[in-house]
Amino acid sequence: MAIRTLLVANRGEIAVRIIRAAKALGIRTVQAYSDADADSLAVRLADARVNIGPPHATKSYLNIARIVEAALDSSADAIHPGYGFLAENAAFAEAVAAAGLTFVGPSAEAIRLMGDKVSARTMAARAGVPTVPGSAGRVDGLDAGRTVVAETGFPVMIKAAAGGGGRGIRIARSMEEFERLWPQASGEAKAAFGDGGLYLERVVENARHVEVQVLGDGRRAVHCFERECSLQRRRQKVWEEAPFAGLAEDVRASLCSSAVALAEAVGYSGAGTVEYLYDDATGAFFFLEMNTRIQVEHPVTEMITGIDLVGEMLRIAGGEKLRFAQADISRNGHAIEVRLNAEDPDNGFLPGPGVVNDFRVPGGPGVRFDTMLYDGYSIPPFYDSLLGKLIVWGEDRPTALARLRVALGELNIGGLKTTKSLFARLGEDGDVRAGKFHTRWLEGWLEGQAGGKQ
Amino acid sequence: MATHSILSPLPGTFYRRPAPDQPAFKEDGDTVAVGDVIGLIEVMKSFHEVKADCAGRIVRFTVDNEDPVMAGNPLVEVEL
Numbered sequence: 001m002a003i004r005t006l007l008v009a010n011r012g013e014i015a016v017r018i019i020r021a022a023k024a025l026g027i028r029t030v031q032a033y034s035d036a037d038a039d040s041l042a043v044r045l046a047d048a049r050v051n052i053g054p055p056h057a058t059k060s061y062l063n064i065a066r067i068v069e070a071a072l073d074s075s076a077d078a079i080h081p082g083y084g085f086l087a088e089n090a091a092f093a094e095a096v097a098a099a100g101l102t103f104v105g106p107s108a109e110a111i112r113l114m115g116d117k118v119s120a121r122t123m124a125a126r127a128g129v130p131t132v133p134g135s136a137g138r139v140d141g142l143d144a145g146r147t148v149v150a151e152t153g154f155p156v157m158i159k160a161a162a163g164g165g166g167r168g169i170r171i172a173r174s175m176e177e178f179e180r181l182w183p184q185a186s187g188e189a190k191a192a193f194g195d196g197g198l199y200l201e202r203v204v205e206n207a208r209h210v211e212v213q214v215l216g217d218g219r220r221a222v223h224c225f226e227r228e229c230s231l232q233r234r235r236q237k238v239w240e241e242a243p244f245a246g247l248a249e250d251v252r253a254s255l256c257s258s259a260v261a262l263a264e265a266v267g268y269s270g271a272g273t274v275e276y277l278y279d280d281a282t283g284a285f286f287f288l289e290m291n292t293r294i295q296v297e298h299p300v301t302e303m304i305t306g307i308d309l310v311g312e313m314l315r316i317a318g319g320e321k322l323r324f325a326q327a328d329i330s331r332n333g334h335a336i337e338v339r340l341n342a343e344d345p346d347n348g349f350l351p352g353p354g355v356v357n358d359f360r361v362p363g364g365p366g367v368r369f370d371t372m373l374y375d376g377y378s379i380p381p382f383y384d385s386l387l388g389k390l391i392v393w394g395e396d397r398p399t400a401l402a403r404l405r406v407a408l409g410e411l412n413i414g415g416l417k418t419t420k421s422l423f424a425r426l427g428e429d430g431d432v433r434a435g436k437f438h439t440r441w442l443e444g445w446l447e448g449q450a451g452g453k454q
Numbered sequence: 455m456a457t458h459s460i461l462s463p464l465p466g467t468f469y470r471r472p473a474p475d476q477p478a479f480k481e482d483g484d485t486v487a488v489g490d491v492i493g494l495i496e497v498m499k500s501f502h503e504v505k506a507d508c509a510g511r512i513v514r515f516t517v518d519n520e521d522p523v524m525a526g527n528p529l530v531e532v533e534l
Contacts, residue, residue: 036522055522056467342498351498353465381465382522385498 002318003027003078003102007050007071008042010082011061013372013388014294015042018080021310030074032067034060036380041372050074055382061085064092068099078102078317080310084384087293088115104317106216106292110266114290118161118199124287127265129258132277132286134201142182145200149178152202158182160189161197171203204286206438207277209237210244212259213301215312216268217322223256224305225331227297231426231442233349238419238442239426240337242300244278245397245435251283260326262290271298271313280438296339296389299370303335303393333366334397336404340371341385344417353379354416362410366393366403373413387418397435401427425449458508459516459528466497468504468529470519480530482514492530495523510534 031046036055190196228244371388394400
């Protein structure tokens with residue numbers, strides 16, 4: 001049944017994005033907000049609001065019982081979780097369904113299956129998606145580990161089965177090092193995640209991060225092409241592009257169809273992303289993980305395909321079948337997104353909140369700025385530092401880079417330090433302009449910049 | 455007896471423990487020296503240590519674990 005009233009159980013720019021998509025479909029919106037977000041743009045734009053508790057996220061945006069209660073109190077029939085917070089929490093998806101409400105996203109089973117690294121990798125391999133050489137699943141003790149690494153070779157990553165976000169990872173470059181790190185990794189995984197299970201993966205050096213956007217309706221899935229997200233700092237993406245300009249057409253076809261195969265294998269419903277490592281030297285790609293949510297960088301895909309991904313999530317959750325055959329989806333031009341964070345790039349990316357003034361949003365053809373800022377807005381210190389995303393589109397990558405330069409010149413966020421200056425410098429860099437980078441490139445570049453100043 | 459309040463240097467969330475499963479940095483009645491860590495402030499997912507700017511004995515914490523604080527808020531009262 002089509003959604004009539006939607007509770008937005010998130011904050012910041014993604015709450016604003018969800019409200020816009022819902023309103024365009026004639027859906028009434030209710031914004032869930034913590035005490036720290038009473039003045040937020042999302043609260044101002046939504047048709048109604050409901051308080052869900054104190055600023056600390058565990059007491060509000062992560063409080064499953066309170067959010068479900070708030071949805072029932074405000075007569076919502078569906079909940080959109082956005083990204084982060086409870087977006088990939090299977091227990092939340094179950095609690096929403098148990099209350100007779102619609103969760104805008106995949107089934108709890110799909111979230112759980114893809115959330116566990118080992119089961120995700122097993123599913124991917126079964127669906128024919130290439131995986132990084134490594135253990136078939138959990139490795140049962142050091143002896144079994146020795147047998148696995150004898151085949152994969154070095155360097156090899158020791159990862160916690162229950163881990164995520166880069167935590168609990170160790171890299172061994174020799175058998176000696178492997179034997180020394182194994183017990184440490186096991187103990188740490190047990191302490192950090194309550195699960196000492198480990199698995200092994202060969203390290204692909206100087207790899208790119210490439211990911212494929214998928215949409216599914218539980219039976220059928222389609223892809224909306226790939227994104228290139230290698231420019232990262234501390235494993236956090238800062239600059240994303242669509243498409244990956246350096247990708248050969250035949251590799252693109254097999255990459256994207258492998259993502260569709262995995263989505264269909266898990267009966268995926270809604271918007272999801274299959275992430276891969278890509279090796280420039282060989283053109284090989286390997287499954288990394290599947291994210292069962294809308295992602296921060298989804299707008300670059302929207303810019304090259306013309307599809308409103310959040311709108312499609314709402315339609316699918318409301319019971320509609322996928323509106324596209326694969327042949328209906330085409331790509332046009334090139335899009336780049338940069339993340340404006342409340343961080344000082346000249347001072348170790350130290351985050352700092354503040355009150356926004358002299359706010360000026362860039363415009364013109366192919367320019368989009370997704371944000372929750374407004375003049376006079378006091379940014380709360382309790383949540384992440386993302387302020388907005390500048391997205392530019394051009395008929396080709398050089399045109400997109402030129403528009404990025406102009407748009408960054410127009411953009412002004414007064415009252416606090418932001419990462420804007422970083423992107424102005426990156427946009428002029430020869431390697432960035434040539435598209436020559438990998439997931440470790442930005443950290444090296446930043447070290448070089450810091451060194452050059454001394 | 456003179457008392458002094460240690461103020462929060464930053465806005466954010468105040469934590470009294472280094473990690474959820476570890477004991478508090480300091481308890482009421484503990485002695486503090488200049489530079490002792492008395493808690494953490496989380497600002498936009500980054501953690502900063504709060505250090506004592508005086509020496510003495512802690513009378514009481516005026517902010518609870520995980521409470522929101524503004525820059526300049528008193529966190530702990532110290533008997534000098």
